[in-house]
Structures are given as C-alpha cells and as structure tokens.
Amino acid sequence: MPAWSTWSSMAELAVLSGGTARPPARRANWVPYALLAPGLLWLAIFFVAPMVTLLSQSLQEGSVEAGYTFTGNWQIYVDALQKYWPQLLRSVGYSAAATLGALVLAYPLAYYIAQKAGRWKGLMLVLVVAPFFTSFLIRTLAWRTILSDTGAVAGLARSTGLTDVLQAVALTGNDSLLSSKFAVIAGLTYNFLPFMILPLYASLDRLDRRLVEAAGDLYATPWQGFRHVTWPLSLPGVVAGTLLTFIPATGDFINSRLLGNTQTVMIGQVIDSQFLRVLDYPLAAALSFILLVLILVLVSTYVRRAGTEELV
Amino acid sequence: MAQHGPGDLELIGLTKSFDDFTAVEPMDLTIPQGSFFALLGPSGCGKTTTLRMVAGLEQPTAGQILIGDTDITNTRPHQRNVNTVFQSYALFPHMSVMDNVQFGLRRRGDKDAKRKAQEALDLVELGHAGRRKPNQLSGGMQQRVALARALVNRPDVLLLDEPLGALDLKLRRQMQIELKRIQQEVGLTFIHVTHDQEEAMTMADSIAVMNAGRMEQLGDPAALYENPSSTFVANFLGQSNLLAAHITGTAGDGRLTADVHGHEVLVDAGRVPAGLRDVWLGVRPEKLALGEGNGVNELKGTVSDASFSGVATQYLVRMPWGMDLTVVQQNDGSARARLGDAVTLSWDPGHEFVLDSAQDEDAGVEHVVVDG
Structure with missing residues (x-):
C-alpha cells in the first residue's frame, strides 16, 4: 500500500472517530470490500456479463439456423441508425413529454402529501404505490378500456372540445383518443407516475417548513417563496424522479404497442420484435446498445446541467 | 393608549387560542420605537406565539397589532415591515451567505441590494464570508448571518426568537454584547424572546415577564428585580x-x-x-x-x-x-x-x-x- 493511501485512510479513521487520532486499525481495512462484494458479484454476473454478450452479439453475423460467427463488423450500427432513427427520436420525444407530464401531475400531489396530509400521509402513499399490486400489462390494457371510443373519457373529451385541441396539435389523428400519440404518452405518464411521486415526496418531506416561513418573513410572496426556496430545495427529488421516469419510459414497448398505432412505434417495440419475431439478434443487440448509449449521454448532460451536487 | 410614537408597536387585546387551550390571554402592550424589549418566560408561556403573531406567522384569535397608526393584524407576513431572526436561523442552505442576506432586499426590488448586504455583513463582522454557504459556517457565524439577513431590511420591528439558544455559554455572552451594540448602532426596535432571565436583564431596556399566557409584569430590569409584583417574577x-x-x-x-x-x-x-x-x-x-x-x-x-x-x-x-x-x-x-x-x-x-x-x-x- 503506498504511503499516501495509508495516510488518507488514517485521516478518514480520525474523522470517523471524532477527531482523535488513533493508529490505523489494520483489521478494518477489508470490511468495506467485504460489504461491497455481494453487490459487485451480482453486477458482474447479471449486468456486466450480459452487456459483454450483447456487445459481442451485435458484432456477429449469421442466422438462427446456421449459427453466428463473430466478425467484428461495426457497419451494423450505421445500418441500425439509418433505418430506425425515427423510432429512436420518437422514443426520446414521447418519454420526455411523459416525464414532463408526470412532473406536473406529481409535484402538487407530492407536495400535498409531504406538507399537508398530516395523518393521511401513510394512506396516501399506499394509494400511490397501490397500482403496483397489478401487473404493468393489465394496467396498460385497462387504459384501452378507459380511452375507448364508447367510454366516458372519450365522450367527455369530445363534448369539451379536447379532441379538437388534441387533433390541432397532432397528438391524435381523429376524434378518438385511442391508438394515438396522445394515448401512448398518457399511458407512459400514468405507468411511471409513482416513480416520479416517491422521490419528490422524499425530497419535499425533508423540506424544512421554517425556511418557507423565513422566505415569507423576508417579503417573498407565496409564489416567490416557492420559486426561490421550495423548488430549488426539491431539485434533488425532481432530478431523481425525472430520471426514474425518463429512463424506463424511453425503452418502453408495452404502451406504444397497446395504445398506439403504426405511426407511434417506439424503439423498445422495434428491439422486442427484432429479438423475438424477426430473430435478427445482431440488429436487436446493436439497437439495444445504441439506446443505452443515447440514454447515458442524455442523462449525464441533464444531471450536469441540473447541478444537484451543489444542493447536497 | 393616549400617546404613542410614529413607529411604536402596539398590541391591543391580542389573543391566541388553539383548540383546547389559550396560548396567549388578551394582552395589551406598547413597545416604544427604538427600544430593546424582552419577552421573558419559561417555555410554553406564550412568548413565541406572541412573537409569531407580530411576524404574521400566526393569526391571532382576537385583538389588533399596530405599528404606529397602521393596523397590520390582517396582513400577510411578506406585507409586514417586520423581520425575524429565527431560533433555528432558517438560513437558505442552497444560497451563499451573500444571497441569504440580499434575499429580502431583492424581493423588494432594491437596486442597491448588494452594497447594503455587504454593509450588513460588515456590521456583524462577516464581510469576508459572503461567498460561503451557511453549512460552512460555525453556529455563531450562522447566527450573525441570520441577524444580518433581518437587519439589512431596516424593519420597523426586528424579532429575535431565542436567537442565542443554540450557542454555548461563552459565545452567548459575547453575542449578547454584540446584539446590544448593533441595536444601539442601528436604532431599530428589537423584540427579544428568551427564557434566560440573565440574558433578558443584561440586554433589554424593558422586560415583559410572561407566565401561562399572561403578562405578569412589565418594567425595566432593575424595577422587576427590586420590586417583583408576584412570587413568579x-x-x-x-x-x-x-x-x-x-x-x-x-x-x-x-x-x-x-x-x-x-x-x-x-x-x-x-x-x-x-x-x-x-x-x-x-x-x-x-x-x-x-x-x-x-x-x-x-x-x-x-x-x-x-x-x-x-x-x-x-x-x-x-x-x-x-x-x-x-x-x-x-x-x-x-x-x-x-x-x-x-x-x-x-x-x-x-x-x-x-x-x-x-x-x-x-x-x-x-x-x-x-x-x-
């Protein structure tokens, strides 16, 4: 062990034990690694290994019948991008819209639960999580019934002119709600809403109400108090919630299949059918990797922009 | 009250009841402009509730609050020219010390906010700490930032809610002298809530002793000490x-x-x-x-x-x-x-x-x- 690391671990120990310098406890050095080991092992087996397999799969050529051989040909990535860039872009767009929608719906709700619900807090949190007791698929299928042309929601949307508005902004193609961009985005919003609410709740629950009082005392109107104190202090929750919503929503294939049409196909749907129906494994693997990298780039840019590290 | 100055704080029959008890019994009190006034009493005597009503953070059940001739009873906290130094300091953790101190001035659109904030920080001897975040400061320094943040707005009344409670004894004594010096320098009305009788006596021009929601006695420290009107006092x-x-x-x-x-x-x-x-x-x-x-x-x-x-x-x-x-x-x-x-x-x-x-x-x- 080089000298500097001995010194730094000594310093850490000194800090941990309240500033009294003690000789470094050799015995304790392996404990952090022992604690990390099970998690690292899990990640190695179930994340790193499949990723490597996936990457190598994308660089193979052949067919299911004839078997695959590794060629290391990166051309497949160019082909995949050329062929499926609209679905990729669309996935990002829908997911971003759903994330924004979920944020707008979740923030007031989370705020209410955290700050005003009092003894109903527990019950309301259970209700937020309650949809998880049924399967994702069933919930999405239920939305087909909810949005069906003969249903009450569609009727209400028609009578209030909402369908006209949706058509005007090209979220729907005709005066039905189902099988449209609108339905897909609404489905995504609904399905990932709890992932937005819970981190927001955690953040807002920790918010010291005395800070909001102090803002009011310092001449901030309630709105200014929100903008300058509540909102910035809840940003860690906003960032966590938007990530937890945006990332899975981008790769989702259930909502676009069940609630959309041929013009709303998302990239998850493409990967799904390439893997399981077309059986073009290399293309499917390449698309998976492209999606992974795309999300990584978008997310890291976003997190850097949000600058949450300053908040902690 | 027949005569009162233009900036006196006047409480008329101020009362606060919660569901099952009365926190503050009807209270009449006039605090002259520019004085250092202490509300003294044990915990639960209603002194903080009284303070919060003056700040507008608590709505009185009955009674009136006047500054000079202006009735502020039904105004929102942000509409009152009253600032509070909170017991917990309540500094905004995501803002620098400078931004904390400027907060009130900015909300009022003061063009000169930066210079005034710097002056206020200099006054509390933290002129060098403007760029730091509150959590990088010691408790005593945070306390002074909270004071500067309130002072800089030159409120009609400055409320101090047990501002020295979290400090250790030595620092507290030092801050008592500091607070008194600053109050004399800026000449604002200070209302200081405390349960520490020594603190109240050393700092205040006059003291109202509260007990169980009632004001027991009002007077200058010497008068209260030499001539208590009740066994409680x-x-x-x-x-x-x-x-x-x-x-x-x-x-x-x-x-x-x-x-x-x-x-x-x-x-x-x-x-x-x-x-x-x-x-x-x-x-x-x-x-x-x-x-x-x-x-x-x-x-x-x-x-x-x-x-x-x-x-x-x-x-x-x-x-x-x-x-x-x-x-x-x-x-x-x-x-x-x-x-x-x-x-x-x-x-x-x-x-x-x-x-x-x-x-x-x-x-x-x-x-x-x-x-x-």
Whole structure:
C-alpha cells in the first residue's frame, strides 16, 4: 500500500472517530470490500456479463439456423441508425413529454402529501404505490378500456372540445383518443407516475417548513417563496424522479404497442420484435446498445446541467 | 393608549387560542420605537406565539397589532415591515451567505441590494464570508448571518426568537454584547424572546415577564428585580428568600413592624401594598448580610451549606423553623463562615419586597431540588 493511501485512510479513521487520532486499525481495512462484494458479484454476473454478450452479439453475423460467427463488423450500427432513427427520436420525444407530464401531475400531489396530509400521509402513499399490486400489462390494457371510443373519457373529451385541441396539435389523428400519440404518452405518464411521486415526496418531506416561513418573513410572496426556496430545495427529488421516469419510459414497448398505432412505434417495440419475431439478434443487440448509449449521454448532460451536487 | 410614537408597536387585546387551550390571554402592550424589549418566560408561556403573531406567522384569535397608526393584524407576513431572526436561523442552505442576506432586499426590488448586504455583513463582522454557504459556517457565524439577513431590511420591528439558544455559554455572552451594540448602532426596535432571565436583564431596556399566557409584569430590569409584583417574577428573575410574615403595627419613621416566625422585623411602609396583613416578605440573597446589623432585622441560624465560587460564597442558612435561607457573601475579605457555624443574618429595612401571601411561594422556581 503506498504511503499516501495509508495516510488518507488514517485521516478518514480520525474523522470517523471524532477527531482523535488513533493508529490505523489494520483489521478494518477489508470490511468495506467485504460489504461491497455481494453487490459487485451480482453486477458482474447479471449486468456486466450480459452487456459483454450483447456487445459481442451485435458484432456477429449469421442466422438462427446456421449459427453466428463473430466478425467484428461495426457497419451494423450505421445500418441500425439509418433505418430506425425515427423510432429512436420518437422514443426520446414521447418519454420526455411523459416525464414532463408526470412532473406536473406529481409535484402538487407530492407536495400535498409531504406538507399537508398530516395523518393521511401513510394512506396516501399506499394509494400511490397501490397500482403496483397489478401487473404493468393489465394496467396498460385497462387504459384501452378507459380511452375507448364508447367510454366516458372519450365522450367527455369530445363534448369539451379536447379532441379538437388534441387533433390541432397532432397528438391524435381523429376524434378518438385511442391508438394515438396522445394515448401512448398518457399511458407512459400514468405507468411511471409513482416513480416520479416517491422521490419528490422524499425530497419535499425533508423540506424544512421554517425556511418557507423565513422566505415569507423576508417579503417573498407565496409564489416567490416557492420559486426561490421550495423548488430549488426539491431539485434533488425532481432530478431523481425525472430520471426514474425518463429512463424506463424511453425503452418502453408495452404502451406504444397497446395504445398506439403504426405511426407511434417506439424503439423498445422495434428491439422486442427484432429479438423475438424477426430473430435478427445482431440488429436487436446493436439497437439495444445504441439506446443505452443515447440514454447515458442524455442523462449525464441533464444531471450536469441540473447541478444537484451543489444542493447536497 | 393616549400617546404613542410614529413607529411604536402596539398590541391591543391580542389573543391566541388553539383548540383546547389559550396560548396567549388578551394582552395589551406598547413597545416604544427604538427600544430593546424582552419577552421573558419559561417555555410554553406564550412568548413565541406572541412573537409569531407580530411576524404574521400566526393569526391571532382576537385583538389588533399596530405599528404606529397602521393596523397590520390582517396582513400577510411578506406585507409586514417586520423581520425575524429565527431560533433555528432558517438560513437558505442552497444560497451563499451573500444571497441569504440580499434575499429580502431583492424581493423588494432594491437596486442597491448588494452594497447594503455587504454593509450588513460588515456590521456583524462577516464581510469576508459572503461567498460561503451557511453549512460552512460555525453556529455563531450562522447566527450573525441570520441577524444580518433581518437587519439589512431596516424593519420597523426586528424579532429575535431565542436567537442565542443554540450557542454555548461563552459565545452567548459575547453575542449578547454584540446584539446590544448593533441595536444601539442601528436604532431599530428589537423584540427579544428568551427564557434566560440573565440574558433578558443584561440586554433589554424593558422586560415583559410572561407566565401561562399572561403578562405578569412589565418594567425595566432593575424595577422587576427590586420590586417583583408576584412570587413568579420574584423567583423567575434571580433568587428570592420568601419569608412568611404578618404585619403587626407601625414603628414610625415610615416603617411597619412585622412578625416572622416570632421575630419582629421592620418593613418599609411604602413597600407594603395597602391593606395586606399576611404577606411574603422577600429578601434577595445578596441583600442578606452575614453578621449582626444595626440591631434590627436579625435572624439567627446555622450554616447548612456553603459553596465558594470565587467572586462570592453562597450559603444556605437553616432557620429555627426549618427553612433554608440563601445568602450570598461577596468575596470582599470579610470572614467566611464554615459549615455548622451559628450565624446571624441581617438586612436593612427597605431592602425587602412584600407580596400577598395568597400567592404560591414556589411559582417560577426553575430548578426544583430532587428529593432525597
């Protein structure tokens, strides 16, 4: 062990034990690694290994019948991008819209639960999580019934002119709600809403109400108090919630299949059918990797922009 | 209130009740502009609730709050020219010290916010710390930032909610002097809520002692100490020896005679409320002298405890009727008594205060001695 690391671990120990310098406890050095080991092992087996397999799969050529051989040909990535860039872009767009929608719906709700619900807090949190007791698929299928042309929601949307508005902004193609961009985005919003609410709740629950009082005392109107104190202090929750919503929503294939049409196909749907129906494994693997990298780039840019590290 | 200044804070019948209890009984109070005023009382006496009503953070059940001639009772906190230094400081953790101090000025669109904020930081001797975040500062520094953040707005009234409660003793003493200096420098009305009687006495021009939602007594520190109007005030502000006494007659020279457990003592007539016969005769420990006086007001007892603290020695002297009197003897070179010594205590007539014996002698005693 080089000298500097001995010194730094000594310093850490000194800090941990309240500033009294003690000789470094050799015995304790392996404990952090022992604690990390099970998690690292899990990640190695179930994340790193499949990723490597996936990457190598994308660089193979052949067919299911004839078997695959590794060629290391990166051309497949160019082909995949050329062929499926609209679905990729669309996935990002829908997911971003759903994330924004979920944020707008979740923030007031989370705020209410955290700050005003009092003894109903527990019950309301259970209700937020309650949809998880049924399967994702069933919930999405239920939305087909909810949005069906003969249903009450569609009727209400028609009578209030909402369908006209949706058509005007090209979220729907005709005066039905189902099988449209609108339905897909609404489905995504609904399905990932709890992932937005819970981190927001955690953040807002920790918010010291005395800070909001102090803002009011310092001449901030309630709105200014929100903008300058509540909102910035809840940003860690906003960032966590938007990530937890945006990332899975981008790769989702259930909502676009069940609630959309041929013009709303998302990239998850493409990967799904390439893997399981077309059986073009290399293309499917390449698309998976492209999606992974795309999300990584978008997310890291976003997190850097949000600058949450300053908040902690 | 017939006459009041243009910036006086006036509370008229101010009341706050919650579901099942009354936090503040109807209270009338005028706090003159530019004074350092303390609301003193034990926890739960309603002092913080009173403060929060003035700040607008709590809506009164009844009554009015006026600054000068303006009724602010029904205005929102941000509409009041009143600022608070919170007990928890409530500094915005995501903003720099500078942004914290500028916050109020910015909300009012002050073009000169930066310069004024810098001045306020200089005033509390933190001019160099503007770029730091609150959590990078010590407790005492955070306290000063909170003060600067409120002061910089030059409010009509500055409210301080136990602002020194979280500081250690030495720092607290230092900040008391600082606060007083700053108040005199800026000339704003300070209302200081505290449960620390020493803090209130050293800092405030006048003190309102509160107990159980009521204002017990109002006055300047010396008047409250020398002439408490209730046993609560007598015990809460410093220590008191309360002797059960009975007024027996007049002794001439403006004095009355009183009987204390069979001993005749002289009492200043002006200090006895008219018509009272059965009284508590209160004598502060430092007014009691160890040794014989001028032949009057002498009580004999035995030293049952002595504790030396450098500046003074505090004795407990057991009276024949079983009561311990507290005596403080300055370390002025006079002979010290030892445990078990038979001693004579004396005090000058006029150094006592007299209260109605119907009052509870233990009211306001902060530290109850544990039995055994």
